[in-house]
Amino acid sequence: MSTQKRLSKRNLMLFLILTILIVSFLYPLYFMLINSLKTRTEYYVDPFRLPHEGLQFNNYITMVSQFRILSLFKNTFIISAGTVLLLLIIGVLASYVFAKVPFKGKAVVFLAVLMTMFVPSQVTIIPLYVGFSKVGMVNTYFSVILAYLALFLPEAILLMTANFRVIPDELLEAAEIDGCNYLQKIWYVVIPMGRSAIFLAIIFYFIMSWNDLFTPMILLTKMEKRTVMVALAALMGRYSGSPTFQFAGLLLSAVPALVVYFIFQRKIIQGLSMGAIK
Amino acid sequence: MLVHTYKRSITLVAILSLLPLILILLVMRVYPIAIAIARSFTNWDGIYQKDWVGLRNYIEFIREGPFLMILRNTLILLLNVPLQVFFGLLVALLLYERVIGWKFFRAVIYTPQIISAVIIGYLFRIFFGFRGPVNIILKAIGLESMAIEWFGNSYTALAVIVISITWYGIGWQAIVMLGGMSSIDPSVLEAAIIDGANYWQRAFRVMFPMIIRVIEFGVIASGVWTLTQLFPFLHVMTRGGPGYETTTLDYMIYLKSFGFSFGINYGMACAIAVILLFIILALTSLEMLVSKRAEIGRRA
Numbered sequence: 001m002s003t004q005k006r007l008s009k010r011n012l013m014l015f016l017i018l019t020i021l022i023v024s025f026l027y028p029l030y031f032m033l034i035n036s037l038k039t040r041t042e043y044y045v046d047p048f049r050l051p052h053e054g055l056q057f058n059n060y061i062t063m064v065s066q067f068r069i070l071s072l073f074k075n076t077f078i079i080s081a082g083t084v085l086l087l088l089i090i091g092v093l094a095s096y097v098f099a100k101v102p103f104k105g106k107a108v109v110f111l112a113v114l115m116t117m118f119v120p121s122q123v124t125i126i127p128l129y130v131g132f133s134k135v136g137m138v139n140t141y142f143s144v145i146l147a148y149l150a151l152f153l154p155e156a157i158l159l160m161t162a163n164f165r166v167i168p169d170e171l172l173e174a175a176e177i178d179g180c181n182y183l184q185k186i187w188y189v190v191i192p193m194g195r196s197a198i199f200l201a202i203i204f205y206f207i208m209s210w211n212d213l214f215t216p217m218i219l220l221t222k223m224e225k226r227t228v229m230v231a232l233a234a235l236m237g238r239y240s241g242s243p244t245f246q247f248a249g250l251l252l253s254a255v256p257a258l259v260v261y262f263i264f265q266r267k268i269i270q271g272l273s274m275g276a277i278k
Numbered sequence: 279m280l281v282h283t284y285k286r287s288i289t290l291v292a293i294l295s296l297l298p299l300i301l302i303l304l305v306m307r308v309y310p311i312a313i314a315i316a317r318s319f320t321n322w323d324g325i326y327q328k329d330w331v332g333l334r335n336y337i338e339f340i341r342e343g344p345f346l347m348i349l350r351n352t353l354i355l356l357l358n359v360p361l362q363v364f365f366g367l368l369v370a371l372l373l374y375e376r377v378i379g380w381k382f383f384r385a386v387i388y389t390p391q392i393i394s395a396v397i398i399g400y401l402f403r404i405f406f407g408f409r410g411p412v413n414i415i416l417k418a419i420g421l422e423s424m425a426i427e428w429f430g431n432s433y434t435a436l437a438v439i440v441i442s443i444t445w446y447g448i449g450w451q452a453i454v455m456l457g458g459m460s461s462i463d464p465s466v467l468e469a470a471i472i473d474g475a476n477y478w479q480r481a482f483r484v485m486f487p488m489i490i491r492v493i494e495f496g497v498i499a500s501g502v503w504t505l506t507q508l509f510p511f512l513h514v515m516t517r518g519g520p521g522y523e524t525t526t527l528d529y530m531i532y533l534k535s536f537g538f539s540f541g542i543n544y545g546m547a548c549a550i551a552v553i554l555l556f557i558i559l560a561l562t563s564l565e566m567l568v569s570k571r572a573e574i575g576r577r578a
Contacts, residue, residue: 150306
């Protein structure tokens with residue numbers, strides 16, 4: 001009885017500490033939201049107060065009409081979706097070979113692929129930029145997608161290979177007896193069986209490419225090709241006098257990744273705690 | 279005979295499946311690394327000149343450039359690693375108790391990782407701006423003298439960056455540590471309770487030694503992260519300034535290649551990239567060595 005009481009008292013304390021921590025993590029989002037709905041003057045009078053002069057949607061309207069955030073979303077979406085799609089096609093094919101197809105020197109090839117994971121993107125960006133400009137590929141979405149593929153593939157393959165390895169060989173043999181060819185085996189057996197890893201890769205690398213700044217900033221120099229984060233980083237400095245406008249922009253650009261996260265967060269956290277992805 | 283052709287077709291399929299991957303890695307990773315290393319010994323400008331200059335880029339960077347300042351900045355910024363790991367462990371310990379709503383807490387604690395570093399950098403820049411909320415609070419509680427221009431001085435600017443990246447990293451650390459903790463056999467902890475160990479003894483004497491591998495991984499991974507992924511934070515918060523006062527190796531590569539319209543020196547930037555590459559390779563092989571040692575230890 002007494003231990004139980006002490007336990008619940010302790011639980012209450014832990015609950016309170018966690019609540020304080022959570023508030024410190026959510027407060028900035030809340031702060032951005034309330035202030036993005038104010039006028040500049042109202043913000044400077046008291047930034048902590050809820051908007052009381054009526055909600056101002058002007059900041060968001062300007063974000064769409066002048067900052068053209070929707071077309072920035074479109075650019076970013078093309079790059080993120082293209083990256084994820086190609087990542088899956090190339091990654092699943094390669095992971096299946098690494099997991100299930102025996103051939104000489106496989107371990108060496110696998111290790112070599114993983115080794116490239118540790119090289120920071122700053123090391124390769126200058127030769128890449130010069131190379132892309134020689135073949136006229138600077139300012140194309142495909143250049144960024146290719147750079148992302150090279151950065152993400154080793155990690156994604158590590159994740160998927162581990163997952164495909166535990167698919168029972170009997171299932172693959174049974175599919176073969178039923179007349180499946182190589183690709184049909186992957187489509188009907190490997191992909192459904194490895195869906196947790198594939199799903200995790202889709203969400204994770206979509207968010208990664210949505211949020212990235214460095215690679216698209218170097219490879220996309222034309223205004224109309226820019227991704228959201230590149231445009232934010234370049235243009236927000238110009239609006240440093242109107243924080244409410246900045247808040248609207250920051251919040252809007254965070255929304256797509258946050259929505260994806262909160263729909264699928266259980267799967268993401270599961271994958272992370274398995275230590276699958278850094 | 280039949281087996282032979284079967285084997286050959288399997289090898290062909292394997293090669294075809296791996297071909298796109300290998301091509302991408304060769305063209306987009308291996309070749310650029312080779313070029314970066316080779317050009318670090320030249321006065322490359324990306325277009326016309328690439329004359330051999332030997333070790334001049336390296337020597338010039340270490341002797342004359344803001345090398346010492348970069349070293350100082352990096353060491354200060356690395357302070358985020360112990361902070362991240364400490365708070366991550368603390369949060370993981372709290373979550374491990376599975377109080378009501380722990381799954382919600384776990385989800386929220388990870389949200390900074392989902393938000394782009396660009397956005398977080400801006401957020402902290404506005405929060406610590408001269409007319410920002412932090413200074414307003416400081417003034418309101420009578421600490422007028424502490425309400426300063428945070429980004430005007432290198433030490434306070436670096437402190438704000440450390441705070442922001444710690445805030446960003448805690449969630450990742452907590453989830454990884456929690457993953458390590460949940461693989462501990464609960465009967466071990468129960469045995470410790472029976473032996474009369476209190477909560478802190480259980481945490482420090484039983485739990486931490488059992489997840490020491492995970493802690494090591496957290497330390498090295500966030501160390502590597504600090505050395506390679508600060509670009510967006512620095513770019514939106516300080517641009518490496520004032521002067522080079524908040525510049526790191528990875529930001530210096532950018533400044534020397536795409537950053538200023540003057541002082542562009544691809545050869546020098548490649549030399550800095552090679553230095554960074556070797557630091558990262560040293561750190562990751564340390565991590566591998568540690569994990570191998572742990573594996574052997576476990577087997578023995």
